[in-house]
Amino acid sequence: xxxLNILLYPDxxxxxASQPVKEFSEDLKSFIHDLEKxxxxxxxxxxxxxxxxGRFERIVLVDISHKPQHANHGFLxxxxxxxxxxxxxxxxxxxxxxxxxxxxxxxxxxxISLEALNENGEKQVFQMSGYEARAVQHxxxxxxxxxxxxxxxxxxxxxxKRAEISI
Amino acid sequence: xxxxLMLTLxxxxxxxxxxxISQALFDLSGNLGExxxxxxxxxxxxxxxxxxxxxxxxxxxxxxxxxxEMELFFHxxxxxxxxxxxxxxxxxxxIHGADQAGIVARATSALSKAGLNILNLESDVGGHPDxxxxxxxxxxxxxxxxxxxxxxxxxxxxxxxVVARMTPIDTMVx
Numbered sequence: 512x513x514x515l516n517i518l519l520y521p522d523x524x525x526x527x528a529s530q531p532v533k534e535f536s537e538d539l540k541s542f543i544h545d546l547e548k549x550x551x552x553x554x555x556x557x558x559x560x561x562x563x564x565g566r567f568e569r570i571v572l573v574d575i576s577h578k579p580q581h582a583n584h585g586f587l588x589x590x591x592x593x594x595x596x597x598x599x600x601x602x603x604x605x606x607x608x609x610x611x612x613x614x615x616x617x618x619x620x621x622x623i624s625l626e627a628l629n630e631n632g633e634k635q636v637f638q639m640s641g642y643e644a645r646a647v648q649h650x651x652x653x654x655x656x657x658x659x660x661x662x663x664x665x666x667x668x669x670x671x672k673r674a675e676i677s678i
Numbered sequence: 679x680x681x682x683l684m685l686t687l688x689x690x691x692x693x694x695x696x697x698x699i700s701q702a703l704f705d706l707s708g709n710l711g712e713x714x715x716x717x718x719x720x721x722x723x724x725x726x727x728x729x730x731x732x733x734x735x736x737x738x739x740x741x742x743x744x745x746x747e748m749e750l751f752f753h754x755x756x757x758x759x760x761x762x763x764x765x766x767x768x769x770x771x772x773i774h775g776a777d778q779a780g781i782v783a784r785a786t787s788a789l790s791k792a793g794l795n796i797l798n799l800e801s802d803v804g805g806h807p808d809x810x811x812x813x814x815x816x817x818x819x820x821x822x823x824x825x826x827x828x829x830x831x832x833x834x835x836x837x838x839x840v841v842a843r844m845t846p847i848d849t850m851v852x
Binding site: 553555556557558559560573578581603604605606607608611612613614642645646649650 | 762763764766847848849850851852
């Protein structure tokens with residue numbers, strides 16, 4: 512397995528939209544293994560998207576299971592993911608492997624319904640909320656050429672009870 | 679030679695301050711680093727890192743007429759740049775209540791004893807002028823853990839009749 516290089520902003524390729532996966536080949540599985548190895552090499556990281564390593568296909572990996580305080584579905588391989596339903600809004604702090612040494616507040620949907628294929632091309636359906644939903648939305652943004660920097664909200668916040676994290 | 683300076687500037691707020699100051703620094707081939715610029719009451723304030731080839735005195739001479747024209751006071755200090763070393767906050771604290779003398783001192787003393795390292799603090803005085811309300815948001819690192827901070831906030835809240843609460847920050851990196 513190979514360790515893949517992460518593209519760093521302001522690399523223009525991070526703004527490129529990725530194409531749907533059409534073939535569920537051995538090459539795809541091999542790439543997913545490499546992507547997972549790369550993702551696991553960054554402690555604390557909860558997700559990665561294929562375009563972050565220069566492969567412009569709609570593939571993301573998410574795993575927040577090392578943060579057991581947040582409800583989660585374990586290790587997720589999401590191919591051609593589609594968010595079919597959004598509900599609620601929450602502000603949380605995000606960072607990105609492609610944007611080192613910077614974090615900021617981003618508004619995301621609180622809960623989502625998600626459809627995606629796994630590495631065998633089988634359809635999966637998920638309902639998720641909080642931290643895991645945030646991670647999935649962050650990664651799917653990469654597939655559309657968007658970074659969390661495109662969604663930052665002001666440092667100065669209104670006085671309200673919107674949580675910084677999982678809600 | 680790379681010289682980092684911290685520009686501290688304050689004056690009555692008016693349109694164009696940032697544009698004129700940053701243009702003057704650009705004319706000196708200054709490279710701007712991180713900055714905090716905000717309106718506090720009727721004043722505009724700037725804390726701005728600038729890296730210049732020139733000596734501090736050359737920057738002083740360049741800024742003086744610009745600041746005189748806009749009735750701004752400024753000050754320059756030689757500093758170390760130390761960029762790309764951000765510290766991530768792990769807790770956010772909000773305190774609000776009727777404005778009262780000494781609340782910031784009491785709150786920050788209690789938080790300091792409980793291990794809080796403040797990275798960012800913003801406060802406002804709002805409400806009606808006859809009954810002002812003080813609102814403070816702090817982000818920082820809880821070096822002794824969250825539990826002791828929470829206890830400190832509960833005591834602060836009880837003894838000073840303010841609302842004081844904390845929210846853990848769990849930064850999502852993807």
